[in-house]
Amino acid sequence: MTRVCVVGPSGRMGTQVLAAVAAHPRLTIGSALDAATSVAIGSPVPGTEGAGAPIIVTADPLAALAAASVYIDFSVPAATRGLARAAIGRGVGAVIGTTGLGPEDDAAIDALAETSPVLVAANFSLGVNLMLHLVEQAARALADYDLEVVELHHKRKRDAPSGTALAIGHALARGRGHALSDVMTTGRSGDVGPRPPVEIGVLAVRGGDVIGEHTAYFFGEDERLEITHKAADRGLFARGAVHAAAWLVGKPPGRYEMADVLGLGS
Ligand code: NAD
Numbered sequence: 001m002t003r004v005c006v007v008g009p010s011g012r013m014g015t016q017v018l019a020a021v022a023a024h025p026r027l028t029i030g031s032a033l034d035a036a037t038s039v040a041i042g043s044p045v046p047g048t049e050g051a052g053a054p055i056i057v058t059a060d061p062l063a064a065l066a067a068a069s070v071y072i073d074f075s076v077p078a079a080t081r082g083l084a085r086a087a088i089g090r091g092v093g094a095v096i097g098t099t100g101l102g103p104e105d106d107a108a109i110d111a112l113a114e115t116s117p118v119l120v121a122a123n124f125s126l127g128v129n130l131m132l133h134l135v136e137q138a139a140r141a142l143a144d145y146d147l148e149v150v151e152l153h154h155k156r157k158r159d160a161p162s163g164t165a166l167a168i169g170h171a172l173a174r175g176r177g178h179a180l181s182d183v184m185t186t187g188r189s190g191d192v193g194p195r196p197p198v199e200i201g202v203l204a205v206r207g208g209d210v211i212g213e214h215t216a217y218f219f220g221e222d223e224r225l226e227i228t229h230k231a232a233d234r235g236l237f238a239r240g241a242v243h244a245a246a247w248l249v250g251k252p253p254g255r256y257e258m259a260d261v262l263g264l265g266s
Pocket of ligand 1: 007008010012014033035036075076079097099100121122124125237
């Protein structure tokens, strides 16, 4: 059995990851790492109280990494960055689902990928990863259509636009031969004037308990194409991340994508 370190086990995603690891035939929970301030520290991981000693939630990254071959991280960017740095040279694979990562976080993940296999995904669902391919093709084919992305998430989500909406934006921009950072707008207010044709809007809506919905719009003359993905349960993302962790173990160091795991090509 391959031992997994679950990061943020008290979180919305961490809870689902614990369940998905427990249900996987080739994976088992090796450790659970949470914030030093979390109420979960020192308590047993649910489901590990049975035979033998229970696994206790720890705030010690090195102890948590030593007890696992791969870690699955859905936490916050600062924690993801710190853990990536701590994992360098330890040969532990990393599956990272935290969103809102900045350049400093990415640099730490790149450094880890020199010594470990690392997979970062803003979304672990098959549907969204297929959608990334579809929207890139559509943006290329519908060359003069106006491109917009709208995402809906629950009211507790911290980062906006969502990592998935940005991934969709990047795919659309690739289809047009642009860098997203050169063409993206994340809001409009006041006398903004007519919409520049090159612009890609990436807009966030927040409220209630929405797990995650993303629509890419292609606006043409007299017609509109919409490609939408709706997530109905966080277990979807957790199962995808756990599937990715099982796939990643034993791979050479480097950065991998969900498209590699799902065989969708690049
Ligand atoms: P959450 O707030 O419910 O959970 C975050 C967890 O991280 C908590 O358990 C918290 O204690 C823990 N944490 C904070 N600091 C830590 C530290 N220093 N060390 C270890 N753990 C620490 O949030 P959530 O809804 O579970 O989302 C977590 C992240 O996952 C967000 O960035 C979210 O956008 C992302 N997410 C990604 C996907 C995907 O498919 N990639 C899907 C859903 C959510």
